[in-house]
Amino acid sequence: MKVFIGTDHAGYVLKEKLVTSLKGEGHEVVDKGAYDDYPDFVIPVAEAVSKDPSSMGITMGATGESEAIAANRFPNVRAVVYYGEGKCVVDDEANIIVRSREHANSNVLCLGARFLTEDQMMEAVLLWLKTPYTGTERHVRRLSKIDAIKIK
Amino acid sequence: MKIYIGSDHTGYELKEKLKKYLSELGLGYEVVDKGAFQYDKYDDYPDFIRPVAESVASDKGSFGIVIGGSGQGEAMCANRVPGARAALFYGEAVAKEAVDISGKKSVDPFEIVKLAREHNDANIISLSARFLSEDQAKFATELFLSTKFGGEERHIRRINKLA
Numbered sequence A: 001m002k003v004f005i006g007t008d009h010a011g012y013v014l015k016e017k018l019v020t021s022l023k024g025e026g027h028e029v030v031d032k033g034a035y036d037d038y039p040d041f042v043i044p045v046a047e048a049v050s051k052d053p054s055s056m057g058i059t060m061g062a063t064g065e066s067e068a069i070a071a072n073r074f075p076n077v078r079a080v081v082y083y084g085e086g087k088c089v090v091d092d093e094a095n096i097i098v099r100s101r102e103h104a105n106s107n108v109l110c111l112g113a114r115f116l117t118e119d120q121m122m123e124a125v126l127l128w129l130k131t132p133y134t135g136t137e138r139h140v141r142r143l144s145k146i147d148a149i150k151i152k
Numbered sequence B: 001m002k003i004y005i006g007s008d009h010t011g012y013e014l015k016e017k018l019k020k021y022l023s024e025l026g027l028g029y030e031v032v033d034k035g036a037f038q039y040d041k042y043d044d045y046p047d048f049i050r051p052v053a054e055s056v057a058s059d060k061g062s063f064g065i066v067i068g069g070s071g072q073g074e075a076m077c078a079n080r081v082p083g084a085r086a087a088l089f090y091g092e093a094v095a096k097e098a099v100d101i102s103g104k105k106s107v108d109p110f111e112i113v114k115l116a117r118e119h120n121d122a123n124i125i126s127l128s129a130r131f132l133s134e135d136q137a138k139f140a141t142e143l144f145l146s147t148k149f150g151g152e153e154r155h156i157r158r159i160n161k162l163a
Helices: A009-024 A038-051 A065-071 A096-102 A118-130 A137-147 B009-024 B046-058 B072-079 B111-118 B134-146 B153-160
Strands: A002-008 A028-035 A056-061 A079-082 A108-112 B002-007 B030-033 B063-068 B086-089 B124-128
Touching: A002 A009, A002 A038, A009 A028, A009 A056, A009 A118, A028 A038, A038 A056, A038 A065, A038 A108, A056 A065, A056 A118, A065 A079, A065 A108, A065 B072, A065 B086, A065 B111, A079 A096, A079 B072, A096 A118, A096 B072, A108 A118, A137 B046, A137 B072, B002 B009, B002 B046, B009 B030, B009 B063, B009 B134, B046 B063, B046 B072, B046 B124, B063 B072, B063 B134, B072 B086, B072 B124, B086 B111, B086 B134, B111 B134, B124 B134
Parallel strands: A002 A028, A002 A056, A056 A108, A079 A108, B002 B030, B002 B063, B063 B124, B086 B124
Antiparallel strands: none
16 A cells, blocks of 8 residues: 655654554555645645545644645545544444544544554554445445535 | 534434524524434435535635534535635544643643634534534534634644645
C-alpha cells in the first residue's frame, strides 16, 4: 500500500517513527513533510490520495478536525478524524476506526496528536490500514451521493 | 441565530430531541430542519447532510448540526461543500499535551468541541448517535453554538489557505 504522510511540527518525531514502522510492515511511504499551517501538509497529502485512488493518507495535527476539513475538499478523498477511542453507547460495540473503513471507505486518517499517545496513534494506524471496506450496496450508494457534490 | 439540522434514520430520534431542546432553551435559536422528516431505515445520509452544508455555506452566521451513526460520513459529506467547516464529535477526550501554542493545558473532556470553534471556526458539528448519550450530544451542541471563534491571525491565515 502506498501511504502519504504529513504532519504539523508537533507530530514531527512521531512521523519519523511512523514512517519507519510502516516501511517495516511493507508499505511504500511517501513523506509530505512537517509544517506549521495544516493546509501546507494536508493539501499535498489530499492531492496525492485524490490522484491515486489505491493509496491512503495519514495526517497528524492538534485535534485532527481542521485536517479533515481541509482534506475532504478534494475529489475522491474520504478523510476521517480520530482523537480518542470513544465509547459506543448502543449494544454493537462499534469501533470508530473500523467503522470508518467498513462503512465510509476512508482513505485519509486525521489523527488528533495532542489527544493521543504515540502507542494509541500507532495502533489506530495499523488497525485502519488493515481493515477492508465492506463495499455493501447501501454504502456504495451513499458514497456515490457524496461524490456527486461538485468541488470547486 | 439560524441553525440548520439534518440526519438520516440513525440520528432521527436524536435530531427530534435536539430540535426541541434548542427551541426550548430560549436563546433565540431558530432551528431549520432539513430532514429526514420520518424514520426510514433505507434512507441515505447525503440526502439530508448536503442540504444542511449548502444552507450553512450560503447563509453567513448560521450553524449546522448533522447526526449519524459515528458522524464520520456526515462530516466528510458536509466538508465537500465549499464554505462548510464540519467538526466531528464522537466522545469525550482529554488532551495529553498543551492544546495550543501558548502551552495552555486543558482537562476539559469537551475541549475538542471548543477548539473546533476557537481555532477552526467550524460552522457545523457532526454528532455520533451511537457513541454519544443524549446528554453529551446536548451539551456538545450548546457548547459548540456558544463558543466564539478566537480570530487569531494564524488561524485566519490557515482558513484562508483552504479557499
